[in-house]
Amino acid sequence: MLYENWLHISSLEIKTPYCPPLQKNISCDCLVIGGGFAGLHAALRLVESGKKDVVLLEKRICGGGSSGQSAGLVSPESEEDMQTVIEDYGKEKAKIIYNIPFKGTQIIIDTIKKHGFKCDFRKQDTLFLSIKKSHNNTILEEAKAKKEMGLSYELLDEKKLRKIHPGKGYTLGLRYPGSYGINCFAYCLEMKNLLLKKGVKIFEDTEVHRIEGNTAKTHLGSVTAKKILVCMDKIRKEFDEEISKKIYHIQTYLAVSEPLSEEQMKSMFPNGELMCWDTRWDFIYYRPVEGNRLMVGGSSPWTAYYPRYYHSPKVIEYCINEIKCKFPKIKDIRFNHYWSGLIDATKDLIPIVDYDKKNKSIQYALGCAGLNWAAYSGDYIARRAINPKETEDLREFLGMHRKFYFSELFQKIFGKRITFALSHLKKFM
Numbered sequence: 001m002l003y004e005n006w007l008h009i010s011s012l013e014i015k016t017p018y019c020p021p022l023q024k025n026i027s028c029d030c031l032v033i034g035g036g037f038a039g040l041h042a043a044l045r046l047v048e049s050g051k052k053d054v055v056l057l058e059k060r061i062c063g064g065g066s067s068g069q070s071a072g073l074v075s076p077e078s079e080e081d082m083q084t085v086i087e088d089y090g091k092e093k094a095k096i097i098y099n100i101p102f103k104g105t106q107i108i109i110d111t112i113k114k115h116g117f118k119c120d121f122r123k124q125d126t127l128f129l130s131i132k133k134s135h136n137n138t139i140l141e142e143a144k145a146k147k148e149m150g151l152s153y154e155l156l157d158e159k160k161l162r163k164i165h166p167g168k169g170y171t172l173g174l175r176y177p178g179s180y181g182i183n184c185f186a187y188c189l190e191m192k193n194l195l196l197k198k199g200v201k202i203f204e205d206t207e208v209h210r211i212e213g214n215t216a217k218t219h220l221g222s223v224t225a226k227k228i229l230v231c232m233d234k235i236r237k238e239f240d241e242e243i244s245k246k247i248y249h250i251q252t253y254l255a256v257s258e259p260l261s262e263e264q265m266k267s268m269f270p271n272g273e274l275m276c277w278d279t280r281w282d283f284i285y286y287r288p289v290e291g292n293r294l295m296v297g298g299s300s301p302w303t304a305y306y307p308r309y310y311h312s313p314k315v316i317e318y319c320i321n322e323i324k325c326k327f328p329k330i331k332d333i334r335f336n337h338y339w340s341g342l343i344d345a346t347k348d349l350i351p352i353v354d355y356d357k358k359n360k361s362i363q364y365a366l367g368c369a370g371l372n373w374a375a376y377s378g379d380y381i382a383r384r385a386i387n388p389k390e391t392e393d394l395r396e397f398l399g400m401h402r403k404f405y406f407s408e409l410f411q412k413i414f415g416k417r418i419t420f421a422l423s424h425l426k427k428f429m
């Protein structure tokens with residue numbers, strides 16, 4: 001297997017111009033830092049609301065961070081399961097929180113449809129699978145939470161499950177609509193083209209090292225702006241020590257197969273495409289993508305919170321073999337490409353979307369674990385920059401100073417890796 005992001009290869013048809021690095025001092029009305037889903041959507045909202053003078057600075061290329069590495073499961077769900085959110089916040093507040101990924105999903109789908117993006121857009125219902133009887137309760141609890149929130153779903157016993165997903169050994173399934181598959185890197189390229197067409201000035205290969213007052217400093221230039229929207233990832237302590245303590249990452253792996261035959265695809269999805277994930281802690285997920293290929297993703301407890309990129313194919317090979325055991329017809333299929341990525345996340349898996357504590361013209365959308373959360377958060381801070389009075393107030397849930405289960409003192413003693421792992425594992429306790 002080659003360590004290579006297949007999404008880049010499959011997006012070669014989309015032509016985007018080179019946006020050279022910033023090499024002078026400029027000023028503008030609004031500056032966006034970061035060209036992932038959050039930053040691109042922030043910039044789109046600004047120009048679509050009539051802002052004429054928008055600049056976007058990106059350290060690599062647009063989509064060069066998590067957004068262009070993602071499996072592209074766009075679902076109204078969150079990384080944080082609904083049952084946990086209801087337990088932590090109560091039903092009414094859980095509804096407000098769950099509305100965020102729901103609206104984020106809508107923003108992404110509307111953008112694709114409105115602008116005719118070519119990004120392998122596929123309607124794929126979600127199928128959440130129990131891998132053994134002792135895990136059935138997780139599915140039943142999620143079904144209960146969906147019922148409480150008035151969302152549609154279908155519970156599938158083994159017999160019903162086999163009709164739509166004949167994998168061996170699954171004991172219960174939960175199917176729900178409203179989810180879609182996309183090629184995220186292609187989406188970012190299409191967004192970049194759209195923003196350029198709408199007059200946004202984009203500088204790639206341009207890292208912001210620090211912000212002084214209302215000026216963002218880069219290696220060879222600077223941008224002074226009335227409003228600054230920070231949508232970057234992996235924020236370092238040199239950039240902002242306090243915020244950097246609140247964000248860590250979860251490492252995950254993806255692989256894409258060579259094309260499957262129609263018969264092989266039917267052996268997995270006899271009644272239409274689905275995006276599937278299972279009840280393991282380090283859940284394995286898979287879905288069909290462009291060219292009748294299969295995309296498989298997953299992680300492991302040993303690598304998920306590893307401080308750096310861990311490039312070994314071992315984790316994803318394990319995930320692929322698990323799927324092959326469930327579907328013998330694909331046992332000889334090869335997976336030629338694999339890659340890994342670090343998903344930024346906070347301790348409660350809900351992003352930090354807040355004003356800078358000293359300067360209200362600077363806002364942050366950070367630690368967005370999920371494309372839908374990122375799209376919403378970028379859009380939200382842009383709306384708030386334009387018209388704060390008419391923007392919903394979500395500080396209670398997204399604010400930088402909200403309380404987390406494990407305190408800063410705990411984190412100081414046990415370190416980021418353990419604190420974040422335990423915080424995310426809390427839902428299984």
Ligand SMILES: Cc1cc2nc3c(=O)[nH]c(=O)nc-3n(C[C@H](O)[C@H](O)[C@H](O)COP(=O)(O)OP(=O)(O)OC[C@H]3O[C@@H](n4cnc5c(N)ncnc54)[C@H](O)[C@@H]3O)c2cc1C
Binds near residue numbers: 035064340343372
């Ligand atoms: C392997 C993998 C699979 C995933 N699968 C899914 C999935 O199926 N569904 C889902 O919903 N989510 C998935 N995710 C998560 C999702 O991709 C992210 O949550 C989302 O893309 C975050 O978007 P963002 O804009 O906040 O961050 P990013 O996409 O990381 O964007 C931040 C950008 O800021 C830039 N930047 C950083 N520092 C600076 C600086 N100093 N100056 C200028 N620019 C800077 C970076 O280069 C980057 O492009 C996956 C992630 C990975 C890694």
